[in-house]
Amino acid sequence: MLESVESDRGSRAPELLARELGSARVADPRERGLATELVYGVLRQERRLDHTLGPLVRQGLTKLEPMARVLLRLGAYQILMLDRIPAPIAVSATQDAARQIGAGRLTGLLNGVLRKVAALGEQLPSGADVASLGVRASLPDWVVRELVKAYGADAEAEGMALRERAPTTIRPTLGKGGADACAVALAAEGFTAAPGPHHTLVVTGPGDPFATKAFMDGLFVPQDPASLAVVELLGDVAGRRVADLCAGRGLKATALADRGAEVMALDLSGSKLDALNALARNLGLAERITTRVADLAARPPEVGAFDLVLVDAPCTGLGTLRRHPEIAWRRTSADLASLTALQARLISNAAQLVAPGGALVWAVCSFARAEGTPPLPLGFVEEERLDLRPSAGLDAFQARRLRRGPA
Numbered sequence: 090m091l092e093s094v095e096s097d098r099g100s101r102a103p104e105l106l107a108r109e110l111g112s113a114r115v116a117d118p119r120e121r122g123l124a125t126e127l128v129y130g131v132l133r134q135e136r137r138l139d140h141t142l143g144p145l146v147r148q149g150l151t152k153l154e155p156m157a158r159v160l161l162r163l164g165a166y167q168i169l170m171l172d173r174i175p176a177p178i179a180v181s182a183t184q185d186a187a188r189q190i191g192a193g194r195l196t197g198l199l200n201g202v203l204r205k206v207a208a209l210g211e212q213l214p215s216g217a218d219v220a221s222l223g224v225r226a227s228l229p230d231w232v233v234r235e236l237v238k239a240y241g242a243d244a245e246a247e248g249m250a251l252r253e254r255a256p257t258t259i260r261p262t263l264g265k266g267g268a269d270a271c272a273v274a275l276a277a278e279g280f281t282a283a284p285g286p287h288h289t290l291v292v293t294g295p296g297d298p299f300a301t302k303a304f305m306d307g308l309f310v311p312q313d314p315a316s317l318a319v320v321e322l323l324g325d326v327a328g329r330r331v332a333d334l335c336a337g338r339g340l341k342a343t344a345l346a347d348r349g350a351e352v353m354a355l356d357l358s359g360s361k362l363d364a365l366n367a368l369a370r371n372l373g374l375a376e377r378i379t380t381r382v383a384d385l386a387a388r389p390p391e392v393g394a395f396d397l398v399l400v401d402a403p404c405t406g407l408g409t410l411r412r413h414p415e416i417a418w419r420r421t422s423a424d425l426a427s428l429t430a431l432q433a434r435l436i437s438n439a440a441q442l443v444a445p446g447g448a449l450v451w452a453v454c455s456f457a458r459a460e461g462t463p464p465l466p467l468g469f470v471e472e473e474r475l476d477l478r479p480s481a482g483l484d485a486f487q488a489r490r491l492r493r494g495p496a
């Protein structure tokens with residue numbers, strides 16, 4: 090899995106893990122847990138690990154074949170950052186792994202370098218400059234610069250919070266009994282569900298809560314509290330028509346419908362809307378949602394005017410690094426510039442669908458300030474702004490509720 094991400098930066102860790110570890114393939118939940126910890130841990134700490142490994146590899150880390158780099162990181166991660174695997178075991182297990190995947194040629198290199206890692210430990214730079222902070226938080230320089238723009242003196246604390254493991258948070262389906270029914274059903278399958286921020290539940294327990302009957306029955310969906318905070322920014326939606334213009338697979342569209350809204354869900358991607366419809370059916374919300382494929386960047390879709398419009402815009406996703414650590418290395422500052430240009434078109438077209446006196450909620454799962462503050466459409470004022478921070482234990486989201494003046 091790590092080699093796939095190393096060789097193809099388009100690979101996504103959560104999908105790879107789901108495919109490789111699917112409960113049938115690796116039955117023991119402890120094995121699945123350790124494999125998940127290793128994949129996410131190495132991806133999160135990549136720059137920190139490379140900072141330690143670099144000086145110990147004579148020919149240079151970047152000159153090595155991808156598998157060698159990946160195995161060195163895997164060994165170094167266990168030695169430096171996990172406290173239950175003794176260093177000699179980590180070294181020999183990494184060599185065994187190399188042999189098992191037909192990379193026995195690397196055992197000498199792994200032995201030499203990893204023993205030095207164990208002997209020397211980690212030397213972190215202490216400076217306040219971007220590169221030193223980038224090593225400590227294990228983020229690329231351009232992401233650190235965006236953190237500094239967003240959070241100033243708190244940049245390092247927020248960056249470190251983005252490197253934490255996110256808890257498993259879920260949104261109980263209100264139409265199927267809400268939090269109580271959800272907690273009872275999960276408890277029957279051995280899981281504990283405790284109240285989390287923004288009406289989520291935090292789930293702990295044996296194995297995968299998304300392999301339970303309660304999940305199959307539509308009693309809950311996975312959702313970060315920050316994503317629900319955006320839904321709440323629309324206010325009381327019961328009985329109201331809402332247009333969700335970048336609805337995707339429908340986490341927010343179904344949350345709106347579950348709170349009583351009649352939702353018109355649009356997206357560029359027909360396959361994502363298919364997934365949205367399947368989700369809506371499973372949650373018992375299909376009657377409250379209609380879907381339509383539309384390119385919001387081209388022109389305002391012909392769907393009439395709405396009092397409430399949500400644009401959960403395509404963005405860098407930098408706010409979701411806890412669950413998608415590979416994004417830090419997949420995205421570039423050029424992506425940020427092109428997404429910001431796209432976002433300006435999206436908000437301008439979306440504004441034309443807002444009825445006089447109506448509201449437009451703009452949201453991005455990113456802390457990059459340029460993404461959170463697209464140009465204010467003519468005739469709109471900002472009513473409320475959310476700046477959800479990783480240090481609060483949430484994904485970083487920015488959202489603004491804009492109000493259109495009366496006709």
Ligand SMILES: C[S@@+](CC[C@H](N)C(=O)[O-])C[C@H]1O[C@@H](n2cnc3c(N)ncnc32)[C@H](O)[C@@H]1O
Nearest residue numbers: 335336337339340341356357384385386401403
């Ligand atoms: C952040 S995701 C939406 C997530 C979704 N709202 C949810 O809560 O599950 C952004 C979505 O914008 C869609 N998108 C990208 N470009 C678009 C465009 N030009 N017009 C409409 N949708 C677009 C993507 O397909 C993606 O589903």
